[in-house]
Amino acid sequence: MDANVINELKSGLNAAYINGSVAANLAYKPAFVSNNPEDGKKVISSVEDELLRCDQFQISVAFITMGGVTPLLQTWTKR
Template sequence: MNKQKIAELRAGLETGFINSGYNSSLAYQPQFLSNNHKEGKKVLSSIEDELMACDKFQISVAFITMGGITPLLQTLKELEKNGIPPSLR
């Protein structure tokens, strides 16, 4: 990650967790995700949107079931088809 991106990420974290008045890009500020059926918002949709906009990704989960991963399988297959593999550590 280049120095500019790191600075933008730090600024976003400053805004989100320390000083809400600190000026930073909305793209780097943390967001609370929740399902809201009245507004048609789903955590899954947010994850899929972010994955489809990335050039690489990492996922770390402690516990997951097939019911939790199955909805993401098509998105993960599309990423693989487009040459966007996960970063492994």
């Protein structure tokens, strides 16, 4: 991984979890996502947006069904 990307990631994590006043690129700063029907926001949309921009991914969940995996795999193959 490129050293610049690693530094950006460190800054984002620092800003999110340690010192909120640290300047960080939003692309590298973690964000809380949740379903919010009133605002038209869905967790699946956030995950799909990230899948379209990444080179690789790992997912770790307590449980998931094939119905939950299939849309993610379809998004990943669209790239």
